[in-house]
Amino acid sequence: xxxxxxxxxxxxxxxxxxxxxPLVILDDKGRGVQPSVVSFPDGGGVLVGYPAxxxxxxxxxxxxxxxxxxxxxxxxxxxxxAFQQGVPYHLVEGPGGGAAVEARGKIYSAPEISAYVLRHMxxxxxxxxxxxxxxxxxxxxxxxxxxxxxxxxxxxxxxxxDVVRIVNEPTAAALSYGFGKDLDRTLAVYDFGGGxxxxxxxxxxxxxxxVVTTNGDMLLGGDDFDQxxxxxxxxxFWRQSKIELRRDxxxxxxxxxxxxxxxxxxSSASEADVRIPRVAHTPKGVLDLDVHVTRDQFxxxxxxxxxxxxxxxxxxxxxxxxxxxxxxxxxxxxxxxxVPLVRAAAEQYFRRKPRPDVDPETAVAVGAxxxxxxxxxxxxxxxxxxxxxxTLLLDVLxxxxxxxxxxxxxxxxxxxxxxxxxxxxxxxATSRDGQQEVRIIVVxxxxxxxxxxxxxxxxxxxxLRPAPRGEVEIEVTFEVDQSGIxxxxxxxxxxxxxxxxxxxxxxxxxxxxxxxxxRRVERDGS
Numbered sequence: 001x002x003x004x005x006x007x008x009x010x011x012x013x014x015x016x017x018x019x020x021x022p023l024v025i026l027d028d029k030g031r032g033v034q035p036s037v038v039s040f041p042d043g044g045g046v047l048v049g050y051p052a053x054x055x056x057x058x059x060x061x062x063x064x065x066x067x068x069x070x071x072x073x074x075x076x077x078x079x080x081x082a083f084q085q086g087v088p089y090h091l092v093e094g095p096g097g098g099a100a101v102e103a104r105g106k107i108y109s110a111p112e113i114s115a116y117v118l119r120h121m122x123x124x125x126x127x128x129x130x131x132x133x134x135x136x137x138x139x140x141x142x143x144x145x146x147x148x149x150x151x152x153x154x155x156x157x158x159x160x161x162d163v164v165r166i167v168n169e170p171t172a173a174a175l176s177y178g179f180g181k182d183l184d185r186t187l188a189v190y191d192f193g194g195g196x197x198x199x200x201x202x203x204x205x206x207x208x209x210x211v212v213t214t215n216g217d218m219l220l221g222g223d224d225f226d227q228x229x230x231x232x233x234x235x236x237f238w239r240q241s242k243i244e245l246r247r248d249x250x251x252x253x254x255x256x257x258x259x260x261x262x263x264x265x266x267s268s269a270s271e272a273d274v275r276i277p278r279v280a281h282t283p284k285g286v287l288d289l290d291v292h293v294t295r296d297q298f299x300x301x302x303x304x305x306x307x308x309x310x311x312x313x314x315x316x317x318x319x320x321x322x323x324x325x326x327x328x329x330x331x332x333x334x335x336x337x338x339v340p341l342v343r344a345a346a347e348q349y350f351r352r353k354p355r356p357d358v359d360p361e362t363a364v365a366v367g368a369x370x371x372x373x374x375x376x377x378x379x380x381x382x383x384x385x386x387x388x389x390x391t392l393l394l395d396v397l398x399x400x401x402x403x404x405x406x407x408x409x410x411x412x413x414x415x416x417x418x419x420x421x422x423x424x425x426x427x428x429a430t431s432r433d434g435q436q437e438v439r440i441i442v443v444x445x446x447x448x449x450x451x452x453x454x455x456x457x458x459x460x461x462x463x464l465r466p467a468p469r470g471e472v473e474i475e476v477t478f479e480v481d482q483s484g485i486x487x488x489x490x491x492x493x494x495x496x497x498x499x500x501x502x503x504x505x506x507x508x509x510x511x512x513x514x515x516x517x518x519r520r521v522e523r524d525g526s
Contacts, residue, residue, distance in 0.1 A: 002135040004368025009068040010194030013365035014121040017373035022366045025128045038116045039063040040103040046524040048120040060088035060253035062103045069195045070099040070110040072148030088249030112517040115158035135162045137372040142168040142198040143216030143398045145444045146486045158518045166483035170200035172367030173333040185328040193334035195221040199316045210394040213417045215316035222336035228301045230259040233274045233291045243280045266295045267338045299341045330354045404441035404450040425477045429470045437462040
């Protein structure tokens, strides 16, 4: 069987096509979303999902959440170092310099942590279907770079899944909305999840979904709402007690979790309370935290975060040469769109009401399952129904791919918003006499300065014939596949020798490390 998985920052969902119809798979308590949380108990083994989330308040240093914000990043990245300040678990430098988690004396790469979540979703599907699940379409934020996409695919491999395609979350949501409809519409998919925000513009015509452009903020999501509310509650408690909770990793984790619960309550109520029993011990006794929060207070705390999404929306519309008047349908995706302020602000910006027939929390997984079935299910049960049109997704490259050039500048090779798959060939010549090696440094991003872009990898072509400068030429082909992953092939024109290099995960995990991680995940999950 082949399934679709929405691997989210805060929550994940798995769906499948059964009898020609998409179905969200529920756990034994009827829940369609699972927390993307992994916990390592003292006695060994691993807990994933709701049991792991419950341990955030009792064993926060060994309970990992929001790891999607680390996947495909180096430990030394500024984003990684900033992330460490807000979580109670410990980050370390993993294989190849990648961001990793240390728990119970062991080191787990970010893809390995994500693999535990993917394996949990795989087991849920297998239990429901009564059949092995070996393949999946997995979704990622539209603005994920090459390293993050390849890291996601590696996470699937560690989990025992063949990730046959990586699909952008907004594109999957649009597919879910358009399934079974004969659309001829321009869609704006406003995707506000737990860790990232994306705005994607698509043209939907029948069974063809063509992405026009996409833009995003990789450091903006519902997690930031939780942190802002937690800080507000903490400050109120400090004024009452003069006790600093942020210095205690366990108590801060309890507060952030309580803030998330309060946020959810404020989506349907005008006021709520954040209560945490026995939050601090003083000479006068044990203190409880009890802070009242109104929706207006919450809105004021997150208004700047909401406004940041519309900077992204404006940039996307401008790059596509469109205005809000050109948008036919507004589709809201991601748990953060449940926040009334977010929905109202999006409605005001786009001057139209969001589609009411899209479930923000499950639409991405459903779209992934539909695409999986369209790619060819393993059996009749996992295929689309008879007469269903063969869906065609035409996506785009989210960020420009370039090369490091002289003077610290970037030479652009494939521009953002180029339709994928795409192939581009460039020719390089030796720059000095007798040169026998050429180094090609590949980056991704929009800055003209190489240091401000994301390093994807380095391709070294050696063994060249010594010759006068410019006489030996190297032909380099850059190919981006339908999952948005880059492959590079270099050919020495002089000898005809070829060298292929798949830029991946900033060199974080080699095959041996992936195999070791897969064995550990298999053992812990059994």
